[in-house]
Amino acid sequence: MKALLEIQDCTVQFGGLKAVAELNLAIRERELVGLIGPNGAGKTTVFNLITGVYQPTAGDIWFDGKSVVGRRPYQITARGIARTFQNIRLFASLSVFDNVRAACNLHLRNGVSHALWRGESFHREEQEVEAMAEELLAIFHLDHLRDAECTSLPYGDQRRLEIVRALATKPKLLLLDEPAAGMNPTEKQELMRLIRFTQEKFELAVLLVEHDMRVVMGICERIAVLDYGVKIAEGTPEEIRNNRRVIEAYLGE
Amino acid sequence: MNRPKTWLILFVLLVWAASRFQDAINPYYFDILITIGINIILGVSLNLVNGYTGQFSLGHAGFMAVGAYLSAAITVFLTPRLDGGAMGATGLFVVALVAGGLGAALTGLAVGVPSLRLKGDYLAIVTLGFGEIIRVVFQNTEALGGSRGLSIPTRETGLFGTYLVAALTIYVVVLLVHSTYGRGFLTVRDDEIAAESMGINTTKYKVIAFVVAAFFAGIAGGLYAHFKQFIHPEGFGFLRSVDIVVIVILAAILLTILPEGLRTLGNWEALPTSLRALVQNRMILYSLLLIVLMLTRPQGLFSGGGRFTKWLKGRGA
Numbered sequence: 316m317k318a319l320l321e322i323q324d325c326t327v328q329f330g331g332l333k334a335v336a337e338l339n340l341a342i343r344e345r346e347l348v349g350l351i352g353p354n355g356a357g358k359t360t361v362f363n364l365i366t367g368v369y370q371p372t373a374g375d376i377w378f379d380g381k382s383v384v385g386r387r388p389y390q391i392t393a394r395g396i397a398r399t400f401q402n403i404r405l406f407a408s409l410s411v412f413d414n415v416r417a418a419c420n421l422h423l424r425n426g427v428s429h430a431l432w433r434g435e436s437f438h439r440e441e442q443e444v445e446a447m448a449e450e451l452l453a454i455f456h457l458d459h460l461r462d463a464e465c466t467s468l469p470y471g472d473q474r475r476l477e478i479v480r481a482l483a484t485k486p487k488l489l490l491l492d493e494p495a496a497g498m499n500p501t502e503k504q505e506l507m508r509l510i511r512f513t514q515e516k517f518e519l520a521v522l523l524v525e526h527d528m529r530v531v532m533g534i535c536e537r538i539a540v541l542d543y544g545v546k547i548a549e550g551t552p553e554e555i556r557n558n559r560r561v562i563e564a565y566l567g568e
Numbered sequence: 569m570n571r572p573k574t575w576l577i578l579f580v581l582l583v584w585a586a587s588r589f590q591d592a593i594n595p596y597y598f599d600i601l602i603t604i605g606i607n608i609i610l611g612v613s614l615n616l617v618n619g620y621t622g623q624f625s626l627g628h629a630g631f632m633a634v635g636a637y638l639s640a641a642i643t644v645f646l647t648p649r650l651d652g653g654a655m656g657a658t659g660l661f662v663v664a665l666v667a668g669g670l671g672a673a674l675t676g677l678a679v680g681v682p683s684l685r686l687k688g689d690y691l692a693i694v695t696l697g698f699g700e701i702i703r704v705v706f707q708n709t710e711a712l713g714g715s716r717g718l719s720i721p722t723r724e725t726g727l728f729g730t731y732l733v734a735a736l737t738i739y740v741v742v743l744l745v746h747s748t749y750g751r752g753f754l755t756v757r758d759d760e761i762a763a764e765s766m767g768i769n770t771t772k773y774k775v776i777a778f779v780v781a782a783f784f785a786g787i788a789g790g791l792y793a794h795f796k797q798f799i800h801p802e803g804f805g806f807l808r809s810v811d812i813v814v815i816v817i818l819a820a821i822l823l824t825i826l827p828e829g830l831r832t833l834g835n836w837e838a839l840p841t842s843l844r845a846l847v848q849n850r851m852i853l854y855s856l857l858l859i860v861l862m863l864t865r866p867q868g869l870f871s872g873g874g875r876f877t878k879w880l881k882g883r884g885a
Binding site: 366367368387388389392393397398400404405406407408409413416417418419420421423425426427429430431433437440441444480481483484 | 572573739740743744747748749750751752754755757758759761762763764765766767768769770776
């Protein structure tokens, strides 16, 4: 199958430090790929690279047949890449519902004039957005918290809300940055089920950065391992588990 | 049923009815009423930038100046030439106001596009700088009176005009923010990186907020010019911008009534001398109020989760 996302020989350099070095990574449609590595290996940098927060020093990134290098983050999101954040970045002053609604902005046909005139088409679209946001919230069992302040939610719910918000942009590729961080084993189980469910229901490709090996090994079809910005291994969970270089990177020689 | 529009029309009718009795109002109170109206326009428009979009701008007086001078120039130069022609004095006043607003909006665009790349304190400094540049330009434009100021022959601004614009400003800002589209302004304030990642063009939102705010500041300037009948570059300096920021934080009516009330108190002979001195140093009181407010309600008096906001939401506005 054709690759949806293709990172070709990408390097990100900060001064003398190569945070990511000549990385090659491809993700096919509807594939669940894990990206792991010890602390500081450059996993989040890869996310920032794909989403346009950082620009590659060298190399190219193709998404859905077009290069996304040089595009601003909102343009890349418009092409179909959505993400969550390692340290939760919800819109703190907005309610749960409004967090999702804000992300629906991208596919809005109406603009300033409609918001001011409030004609037929404005109300129709506003209802569509509301229905879509509520449906998404219901899927993730957050509908009863619709009008709550998002900062008042428990940690796990905030993480799920971030996923809902990302889905509201109607992505083809979803990037999850440590979604299991700070969760207890039960919550992690639930999260794994949720990620797989989301991927199937919305027919997404998912790239998952995660520390928790049980989560990564449990749901990913393919895993890439980064160490000091270099990809040291790639393969099925079984292959990665038995890879000498990976074990060395994690445990030392 | 279109509720916000109904409210707007109802309010406008009410103001129109009230303005029929304009001549009966004591000139002193009339002055206060108009000042409150103009301050509402300035405060509400700046709140779109400083409050909802979270971009700290300190140059609002500059846009007010553009509107004031442009509209004044139009009435001063065109009144003798038209000689009460087809549109009459009121028609010309309306044209001048709109032109002043558009001129200010264009200035806002020119200032906003380069400076909105900056954040926080840096943006405040740059907008402050632009405000001063605008002021100095008017100070050195002899055709507009330069540092002598510019006199406007007729007093066109009345209760109806002022509160019509004030209502329109509130209408535009509230409806803009309370829509899916307008949630974008709030996301820019809350977290720019997350907003960009959700497909929101943060630059566009900032510029829109800036231009809309500048437009209304320009109209407020026009109203001000045609009310005071005299404008001077010094009147649109840094302190005016700070005043407007304080209005945003303390709420317009409070700021306009408080000083008038305090001044009256301060001149009241029966008041004990010690208390009068305190009242006369009201700037100190302002500062204290600001500090207390920043400590207790940094989001402002009416912002977020308050009863007023909930009431608005309940209206579906």
